[in-house]
Amino acid sequence: MLNLVLFGPPGAGKGTQSEKLIAKYNLVHISTGDIFRAHISNQTELGKQVSQIIAEGNLVPDSITIAMLEEEIKQNPQAKGFIFDGFPRTVAQAEALDAFLIANGTAITGVVALDVTEEVLTERIAKRQEISGRADDAADKLKKRIEEYFGKTIHVLPYYEAQGKLTKVNGIGEIETIFADLSAVIDGYNA
Ligand code: ADP
16 A cells, blocks of 8 residues: 655645645545535534634644544545545644554555745635635634644654655645656655
8 A cells, every 4th residue: 555644734735736646646535624624514513523623723633533534544445545635733643543554454655745935835825715715724823723733743744754754845836846756756665
């Protein structure tokens, strides 16, 4: 299996690149943000539980997120591999993911972190909000999300670095250039 974590701050381009990568490598895309948003729009119990948390730009508690993620993996028993996008966002999530994959006879192949400056992130998300209308893309909520990223999520990087699984890729530039760089990293795993 090829299990990839696509890592980066809000607005790094994880969603855009994931779409291209799943097509090229025949992987299942698991975006915890997308799954949460689907629960919210379908008004499920889980959706009701998390909608306020997400709208404010806070992280959903690990217990909820991890249970949802494991459920999502179980629903795809035929998958050749997964792209995890927006997960893990805390070290506890990273540890839970490792334990779950190991229990299922697999592991994280590699982690690719998209490197983008804060200035570019803010600019991209301001643009996205005009189109998406996502409440959590509003300036004050975005500030909270960036704080969550630098407060909690950034610590996931040394966790994977210690396992020798981390590669950084420049996330600024043409979509196709970034995609080619990501593909080169992934092709290196197969080699
Ligand atoms: P972004 O576009 O900022 O990368 P996502 O679409 O991945 O954001 O996620 C949107 C929101 O969903 C997050 O701000 C957070 O509230 C919640 N969320 C998504 N993934 C996780 C996670 N792994 N742990 C906790 N909360 C999460």
